[in-house]
Amino acid sequence: MFKDAFVTEKPPIKNRRPLTLRDVSEASGVSEMTVSRVLRNRGDVSQATRERVLEASKELGYVPNKIAGALASQRVNLVAVVIPSLSNMVFPEVLTGINEVLDETPLQPVVGVTNYDPEREQKVLYEMLSWRPSGVIIAGLEHSDAAKAMLKAAGIPVVEIMDTDGQAIDACVGISHRRAGRKMAQAILKAGYRNIGFLGTKMPLDHRARKRFEGFTEVLAKEGVEIADREFYEGGSALAKGREMTEVMLKRTPELDFLYYSNDMIGAGGLLYCLDQGISVPGQIGLAGFNGVELLDGLPRQLATMDACRVEIGRAAARIIADRTTEAGDSGGGERVELTPMIQPGDTLSRR
Amino acid sequence: MFKDAFVTEKPPIKNRRPLTLRDVSEASGVSEMTVSRVLRNRGDVSQATRERVLEASKELGYVPNKIAGALASQRVNLVAVVIPSLSNMVFPEVLTGINEVLDETPLQPVVGVTNYDPEREQKVLYEMLSWRPSGVIIAGLEHSDAAKAMLKAAGIPVVEIMDTDGQAIDACVGISHRRAGRKMAQAILKAGYRNIGFLGTKMPLDHRARKRFEGFTEVLAKEGVEIADREFYEGGSALAKGREMTEVMLKRTPELDFLYYSNDMIGAGGLLYCLDQGISVPGQIGLAGFNGVELLDGLPRQLATMDACRVEIGRAAARIIADRTTEAGDSGGGERVELTPMIQPGDTLSRR
DNA sequence: AAGAAACACTTTATCGCTAACATGTGTGCA
DNA sequence: TGCACACATGTTAGCGATAAAGTGTTTCTT
Numbered sequence: 001m002f003k004d005a006f007v008t009e010k011p012p013i014k015n016r017r018p019l020t021l022r023d024v025s026e027a028s029g030v031s032e033m034t035v036s037r038v039l040r041n042r043g044d045v046s047q048a049t050r051e052r053v054l055e056a057s058k059e060l061g062y063v064p065n066k067i068a069g070a071l072a073s074q075r076v077n078l079v080a081v082v083i084p085s086l087s088n089m090v091f092p093e094v095l096t097g098i099n100e101v102l103d104e105t106p107l108q109p110v111v112g113v114t115n116y117d118p119e120r121e122q123k124v125l126y127e128m129l130s131w132r133p134s135g136v137i138i139a140g141l142e143h144s145d146a147a148k149a150m151l152k153a154a155g156i157p158v159v160e161i162m163d164t165d166g167q168a169i170d171a172c173v174g175i176s177h178r179r180a181g182r183k184m185a186q187a188i189l190k191a192g193y194r195n196i197g198f199l200g201t202k203m204p205l206d207h208r209a210r211k212r213f214e215g216f217t218e219v220l221a222k223e224g225v226e227i228a229d230r231e232f233y234e235g236g237s238a239l240a241k242g243r244e245m246t247e248v249m250l251k252r253t254p255e256l257d258f259l260y261y262s263n264d265m266i267g268a269g270g271l272l273y274c275l276d277q278g279i280s281v282p283g284q285i286g287l288a289g290f291n292g293v294e295l296l297d298g299l300p301r302q303l304a305t306m307d308a309c310r311v312e313i314g315r316a317a318a319r320i321i322a323d324r325t326t327e328a329g330d331s332g333g334g335e336r337v338e339l340t341p342m343i344q345p346g347d348t349l350s351r352r
Numbered sequence: 353m354f355k356d357a358f359v360t361e362k363p364p365i366k367n368r369r370p371l372t373l374r375d376v377s378e379a380s381g382v383s384e385m386t387v388s389r390v391l392r393n394r395g396d397v398s399q400a401t402r403e404r405v406l407e408a409s410k411e412l413g414y415v416p417n418k419i420a421g422a423l424a425s426q427r428v429n430l431v432a433v434v435i436p437s438l439s440n441m442v443f444p445e446v447l448t449g450i451n452e453v454l455d456e457t458p459l460q461p462v463v464g465v466t467n468y469d470p471e472r473e474q475k476v477l478y479e480m481l482s483w484r485p486s487g488v489i490i491a492g493l494e495h496s497d498a499a500k501a502m503l504k505a506a507g508i509p510v511v512e513i514m515d516t517d518g519q520a521i522d523a524c525v526g527i528s529h530r531r532a533g534r535k536m537a538q539a540i541l542k543a544g545y546r547n548i549g550f551l552g553t554k555m556p557l558d559h560r561a562r563k564r565f566e567g568f569t570e571v572l573a574k575e576g577v578e579i580a581d582r583e584f585y586e587g588g589s590a591l592a593k594g595r596e597m598t599e600v601m602l603k604r605t606p607e608l609d610f611l612y613y614s615n616d617m618i619g620a621g622g623l624l625y626c627l628d629q630g631i632s633v634p635g636q637i638g639l640a641g642f643n644g645v646e647l648l649d650g651l652p653r654q655l656a657t658m659d660a661c662r663v664e665i666g667r668a669a670a671r672i673i674a675d676r677t678t679e680a681g682d683s684g685g686g687e688r689v690e691l692t693p694m695i696q697p698g699d700t701l702s703r704r
Numbered sequence: 705a706a707g708a709a710a711c712a713c714t715t716t717a718t719c720g721c722t723a724a725c726a727t728g729t730g731t732g733c734a
Numbered sequence: 735t736g737c738a739c740a741c742a743t744g745t746t747a748g749c750g751a752t753a754a755a756g757t758g759t760t761t762c763t764t
Contacts (some may be wrong), residue, residue: 068720238648298591
């Protein structure tokens with residue numbers, strides 16, 4: 001038919017059906033299997049045909065169909081990464097660590113965002129698992145029962161990250177937020193502060209912030225100190241919120257001599273507020289945040305904080321997945337990596 | 353055999369092969385096809401069987417295999433999103449917009465990060481296209497020839513975002529950075545500033561920053577004004593860099609009366625530096641950034657900036673993809689959406 | 705009351721690839 | 735010379751789903 005001749009001559013960009021291995025095999029005069037071998041660098045293929053195939057493939061602009069490939073080989077080089085948010089900076093940094101390690105493997109991360117919503121987490125997880133990834137990296141140890149069941153049933157490596165205070169499904173990489181809270185409390189008490197205020201996010205769903213808070217109050221309680229005031233926020237620009245909350249709290253409870261913020265962003269806001277108001281830091285009032293975000297480097301004074309080891313968490317988690325998918329006898333299971341965050345006293349903690 | 357009996361009785365979490373439609377169909381006594389129909393809510397199924405199937409499916413913990421589904425139906429509900437970075441905050445916001453829109457469709461975004469490296473972009477794109485997504489959203493108009501070829505050949509909707517100054521492959525959503533640079537220059541000149549310094553990233557690969565710079569200098573030139581000093585940075589904490597660069601520049605060129613920063617983060621650093629030094633802003637020196645990041649709300653003074661419409665860009669891009677994949681006659685092609693960024697003069701531009 | 709149409713399913717044939725095995729060469733070694 | 739064996743390819747049979755077409759039942763129609 002004319003039409004066919006046409007199509008063969010110069011595929012009119014539009015109604016051209018997608019290229020397959022067959023097209024490449026015909027163009028290079030070998031079997032589809034050989035083309036497949038060349039494209040995957042697997043098995044014995046002579047240099048001559050290899051070149052011929054590669055050329056034909058490039059010529060046509062062929063892009064392999066991984067869907068078909070994955071189905072046939074029962075192997076998917078994807079790693080599902082499920083995190084609560086991208087606007088927190090914490091998680092992009094974790095992703096950086098994951099990328100770093102996976103870049104040297106055939107594995108590829110796929111990110112899903114839950115917005116701190118367990119229901120959404122479950123949905124996202126279901127979606128991701130339906131692509132049959134080689135592994136899952138998921139933030140937190142708290143998940144819906146259904147989500148836990150899915151993870152257990154998936155039969156793939158699962159690494160829960162960020163937090164080690166709790167029962168992991170399989171492997172686990174993170175820091176103990178409870179301990180982090182305790183450490184900070186100790187440091188603050190040691191510096192001599194006694195009237196301590198806490199400022200943070202509303203915590204029903206931010207389990208890690210909650211655990212830090214619990215560890216924090218636990219140590220204070222042992223010394224007979226109670227949180228003198230507290231304030232919680234939700235949404236909005238964290239920096240601005242930090243400002244506002246600090247103002248509110250200092251007006252309400254002027255005798256405070258220390259403010260512990262559940263993250264560096266609101267802490268930075270508080271710091272800026274104090275400096276604005278001419279409040280002497282850390283003399284009159286001490287401040288500390290949590291996370292060690294890079295941002296802080298540019299502030300007029302260095303906020304005391306605690307590094308959450310974000311990049312390292314990402315790296316370690318990715319390494320576990322990579323090792324387990326590579327190693328023949330899919331060895332391990334249940335790895336547990338607890339990193340130790342260090343206090344960075346900055347300029348706002350020691351009372352000189 | 354004993355072993356089989358065992359496996360049937362109580363699948364010992366380990367050597368259990370993954371569940372398939374067949375397992376569900378056997379468990380509920382209908383054909384695989386019927387199960388498939390139920391799970392996808394498609395076609396006629398009686399209420400009775402529907403329930404039976406759903407129960408069996410939940411009971412077993414079945415998760416459909418989208419790989420197989422996609423291959424069979426030749427439909428993949430993924431949208432590839434290719435962006436240069438996640439640590440810039442600009443892109444997470446774009447993603448937010450994309451998510452917002454796609455959440456109401458069956459489509460799902462998959463993110464790839466290029467680190468501003470064209471070669472990496474090409475690789476990431478290749479990877480993504482090999483999953484045969486329903487569409488591509490990609491940042492920028494500048495791509496390697498091979499990347500452009502792939503995009504053209506893919507036969508799917510392609511939306512290039514962020515930038516409208518140039519030739520799009522297919523659709524395009526963004527702002528004109530050249531115009532944004534021009535507008536800012538006009539506003540600065542109008543406010544009476546004449547000794548203007550520019551601070552930004554090293555630009556070989558950040559085409560949008562480059563275009564803003566070009567637009568900016570173009571307008572200045574028309575008025576016979578030349579950039580009095582300039583400074584570029586790379587890597588590190590943007591806030592800290594803003595501080596440092598500002599210090600360096602003001603020491604080198606004390607007669608400057610305005611500093612234009614290529615992004616808000618370094619602008620904020622500069623602002624903090626000026627306030628620290630007791631330099632009167634905007635009296636003695638005016639400042640402006642670019643992007644309208646939320647962060648700025650918390651600063652002691654509101655930095656002049658220009659909203660880059662990030663969330664809206666994400667929304668519009670996603671809408672184009674969604675519309676084209678839904679609509680029967682896959683209508684359009686070549687949509688072009690140019691958004692208009694507005695100057696937010698804040699407290700650092702008008703000379704009172 | 706007979707044919708059409710709606711319903712509730714099942715059967716069959718792919719989708720594009722890869723695993724596993726089959727086939728056909730040339731080489732080395734006894 | 736012949737047999738093993740590495741190499742270079744081809745063949746066949748799925749992977750787990752869905753589209754499309756097929757098979758019985760009901761339920762309208764008029």
